[in-house]
Amino acid sequence: MRPILLSGHERALTQVKYNPDGDLIFSVSKDHVVCAWFSHNGERFGTYHGHQGALWTVDVDPTSTLLATGGADNTMRLWEVNTGELLSTWDFPTAVKRVEFSPDGRQLLCVTEKRSGHLGTVVVFDINPDPKAQQSKEHTLRIVCEDSKATVAGFSYLAEFIIVCHEDGSISQYDAKTGEKLFNTQAHEEDMLITDLQWAPDRTYFITACKDKTSKIVAADSLEVLKTFVTDTPLNSAAITPVKDYVILGGGQAAMDVTTTSARQGKFEARFYHKIFQEEIGRVRGHFGPLNYVAVHPDGTGYCSGGEDGYVRVHHFDKPYFDFMYEVERERAQELSNL
């Protein structure tokens, strides 16, 4: 199906997200505005005004009631999805690079930038799911990253661990209750920035995207690298598709280098790899700048990508996408249907 082009932003997209029901898409960009869209037709649902700087990140809680955003104005803000009302603001000394709700929506973490004498931190707050309630300003947990700054982070299954990816290509696992560091592993090439972390539906494993041109699937409990996807371009984002065992990777020549090379070298394509066999199975063109984020519909029926070019492209998968199977998968499908 033809992709739907969402052209509501004036500057580069930084993150796009589906809500858990998959009917809404939230997008943030460097133009200070949060947009919400209907995913099935690309109509705009609304905007959230208030941020004073470029936005880096957005997340929505499991019931699609609350929306958290963070940006370069050193604030994290909580909004009511339905009304666009600003519920709460948390101030930080540096920019907020990533926000994420816990699986039950009762906790919210944010990753802050390392800058001007402040170390990078991961901060956790308790959240009252009632939009009318007063939110606590006090954090319940604060992890300071002394070795290498955190770039992205998230809650594992049952909010047991907090997984933090670092600037130096390593991944750490923290106890989500005590904030104690349990484990650190150099999953990617040294000194290669990890740009994204996205979870599998049950949060037992996650996928990372890294500037070292690879993406990896890592187990949340052991931090063991299960799969590696090798590409020919620095990656900005990676997502796991439900239903089919694929992953979608997005990236491209760094934005600042784009003008120095020809367009065909930019590699601004979304790449589909088979999650288990680690083989590339397809590419989707369209963006004319690097892909900054890819997000998959929670039911696995489509995906959307936000690019440096300022557009969000919403794709719905066609039948061949669901029909495609490797011979061994087909064998297995047959076995299962025979049972």
Next chain:
Amino acid sequence: MAPSYENLPLDDDEFDESQIDFTDLDDQYQVRLDEGLDAFVVVDGLPKVPEENISKLVKFILRKLNTVGRVKDDGVYMPLNEETGQTEGFAFVEYNAPSEAIQAVKQLHGTPLDKKHTMAVNKLTDIDRYGREGRIEEEYHPPQIEEFQQKDHLRSWLGDHDGRDQMVMFRGEKVGVFWNEKEDQPEPVVDRENWTESFVQWSPQGTYLTSIHAQGVQLWGSKNWSRQHRFAHPGVNLVDFSPNEQYLTTWSHRPLQVDENHPVPSLSIDEDGKNYIIWDVATGKPLRSFATLEAPSTTDADGNPVKKKMQWPTFKWSADDRYVARMNQGQSISVYELPRMNLLDKTTIKIEGVMDFEWAPANPKRDGIKTYEQLFCYWTPELGSNPAKVGLMTVPSKEVVRTRNLFNVSDAKLHWQSDAAYVCVKVDRHSKSKKSMATNLEIFRVKEKGVPVEVVDSIKDTVINFAWEPKGSRFVLITTSEPIAQTAVPPKTAVSFFAPEKLKGGAIGNFRHIRTVDKKNSNAIYWSPKGRFVVVATLQSQQSCDLDFWDLSFEKPKEDRDDKEKELAANLQLMATAEHYGVTDIEWDPTGRYVATVASAFRHQMENGYHLYDFKGTLLREEHIDRFKQLIWRPRPPTLLSKEEQAEIRKNLRNYSKIFDEQDLAKKNTANRQVVEARRQMLKEWLEWRESMIRMLEEEGAEIELNNGKVHRDHDGEVQEIEEIVEEIIEEHEEVIS
């Protein structure tokens, strides 16, 4: 723990310097003081004569000694043995300058005086240095001859069971040799980091892989890719092999510096200031070294000096490695005989105005000539009222066997056919007004009686590229109507094909034009090394990057055959066209089965990598590799099969191909099976892991929503379903009903 200042060992105090034996270092690094004796030589091996004959002998040897310099007045001292009253048979000689003494040692050492006596000339300082007591043992020890060690076979790669070819790939800092696996990933043979510092090169028969380093050149080979030879030439830039791999030329733009402070292994002071070294590959020893000749400075029409491009190879080899020659542009050609590297007949061949020369690439077989000979072709431009000339010279007799006069010549290029059957001289001619240019082809039929010359003058445009069919008698050329100017868009070109007429009895007739394809951008011609197929391509162009695969002996179905075409020994057919963005190099494999096209990082940074085609132009494989620099097929030595055996194979080709097809199929099947098996294993492992994760979650007390696998911990054990209906009033409208 790393050592730090605190825990440095302190017991060094007991160390006594005087107990160390430094003599070996003293010997090695002894600084030679200027002893003021550099102008002295010792002449040994002279006849022993009584006192009264001394002056006569001195006069005699002075005649020899003064050929290289001036001996000082009274500079010869011959000591007298008091007991016998005769001279000792040696003399001390003082020259005016140390350089003359060096020349004397170089040139006069070993010259015979008469039947019994041979002069031994050595520098006095050397005698002092090496002949000092204790330096040379009194007793003779036979040199230890090392036990013969069986080396790995240097051509083992030819014994590959599937007859695959090897290629070397240089990408990033890594150099690797691979087997060509057609559409599959090439199978690595060896892969090393930093194997070379600038580029790699095969020797002409594929025996050695050459790597270039700041210190010199190294050759690698055999099954385990060990180092076979090392040639020290600091700052080496380029390397050239003789056709049979017996000799090697290295060149550096920087003159060599070899003296006591800068010793270079295996090089002597003779090599100081030289740019070229010619080496014997088998021994690893230098044969002779040369300095760069200053090219005569020329000026262009506006009187600005023209920067000359260096010709490489500067030293050109005859087909059998017997001779190597260098041109001194505009003056002469120097031919050296191997293996002694002496100048042929001790003189250079004076050819006034000579611009270029080329050896025959194969041993020439001229009609009616039974004796051994090598041929080279040269040309000279118009000098004054004399016409321009193209000549064929035979070596060693240095006779000119054929010349041809030409007029209005701007430039000429010499193109030998690979069997030395023809040499085509591409002559760029200007009109009288020098406004328009045209090209003539002067084709010398070297193998025919009297070397007849055929002229192809039907070409109206400038020929920018020309190539003979290897082992054949057809050729392709590319012409352009406009001169190549420094414009952004290069002019359109036309590709023309030529073939000889077929005569009765299989003789080769006159060359005839077959077809011209115009409005092309092509600028490069790459024949298959076995002939018949040719790739015409556009290289290093921003605008286009097309590759055309032609077949010159296409077999048409019988009914389509045109009677007219029978006359020519060619039947042209465009088999395929392809595109490779940014292509910079094209390499046929030595068997002519595959073509690799390369986008090299040496030229540009865009989409570096290679494509692999078969000879028909079917794309088998493409791979993008960052900083991909070189792909070169490993050459093969000439076949050992006789003509009859080759004909036999060609006759039974169908039977062979059946076997090969079966082998290919079997291989593919096993490969597929392996891939499928690996996938099955991966799928199994993954599913097992997922299974274990789900079990783990269940144990943790999570409830799994089956619809999309999201996990919640059940907080209060009670789930309440709330249905909410939102009514939105879009518009309210009141109407008065009368």
